[in-house]
Amino acid sequence: MRTAIVAAMHQELAAVLALLPDEQKQAAAGREFWVGHLHGQEVVAVLSRIGKVAAATTATALIERFHVDRIVFTGVAGGIGRGVHRGDVVVANGFLQHDLDASPIFPRYEVPLYGTDRFATDAALTQALEAAVRRALPGTHLHRGLVASGDRFVSSAAESRALHFALPDVLAVEMEGAAFAQVCHDYRVPFAAVRTVSDRADDAAHGDFLQFIEDVASRHSAAIVEAFLAGG
Numbered sequence: 188m189r190t191a192i193v194a195a196m197h198q199e200l201a202a203v204l205a206l207l208p209d210e211q212k213q214a215a216a217g218r219e220f221w222v223g224h225l226h227g228q229e230v231v232a233v234l235s236r237i238g239k240v241a242a243a244t245t246a247t248a249l250i251e252r253f254h255v256d257r258i259v260f261t262g263v264a265g266g267i268g269r270g271v272h273r274g275d276v277v278v279a280n281g282f283l284q285h286d287l288d289a290s291p292i293f294p295r296y297e298v299p300l301y302g303t304d305r306f307a308t309d310a311a312l313t314q315a316l317e318a319a320v321r322r323a324l325p326g327t328h329l330h331r332g333l334v335a336s337g338d339r340f341v342s343s344a345a346e347s348r349a350l351h352f353a354l355p356d357v358l359a360v361e362m363e364g365a366a367f368a369q370v371c372h373d374y375r376v377p378f379a380a381v382r383t384v385s386d387r388a389d390d391a392a393h394g395d396f397l398q399f400i401e402d403v404a405s406r407h408s409a410a411i412v413e414a415f416l417a418g419g
């Protein structure tokens with residue numbers, strides 16, 4: 188069983204990489220993939236970079252070149268759902284693209300020719316990831332639900348409110364997950380994702396994000412990934 192561990196940015200994965208005792212760096216698709224072991228499990232760790240296209244390239248390379256059996260994404264997100272606060276953790280049960288609009292040919296948000304606007308994460312893997320969050324970060328407020336991805340850093344209260352009004356089920360926004368979910372759907376590779384809420388996608392989002400990514404993101408990711416791999 189080969190598990191891919193992915194984050195978008197270095198700060199989100201640095202502490203995970205520090206845990207790998209025997210990793211070997213391999214270059215592919217303009218990226219570095221760290222192939223090694225953690226808690227006796229085969230692991231491929233990689234930074235996807237930011238945005239849906241970078242995410243799709245990374246997911247495809249992990250599957251085609253590194254033959255991973257499952258993919259776990261970790262990182263931060265902007266909270267837009269009611270009650271989703273900074274420091275909370277969101278485990279995704281599905282993803283949609285909030286910036287996808289092929290209307291009037293297809294309904295708003297629908298991924299053309301897939302007949303759906305959302306891709307579910309793998310139920311068993313998501314359950315295991317949620318259990319790992321509970322073990323790693325006891326007392327943390329944990330949400331499970333829909334996450335929206337787009338090629339935008341959402342950084343105004345007006346945009347955040349508009350997104351919440353248009354998509355009331357969405358808990359948080361980020362920039363990669365929906366691409367991973369769609370590629371993993373295409374290849375039938377189990378996918379799960381966890382995001383710590385770094386900001387509220389409002390007028391303070393920029394500063395909140397930068398502070399959080401340095402202070403908390405890597406620690407949270409490492410604790411969750413360790414608990415997840417230790418637990419099976």
Ligand code: ADE
Pocket residue numbers: 263264265339340341342360361362385386387388389392396
């Ligand atoms: N990731 C973390 N915060 C975000 C935001 N406000 N918008 C998009 N992606 C994010």
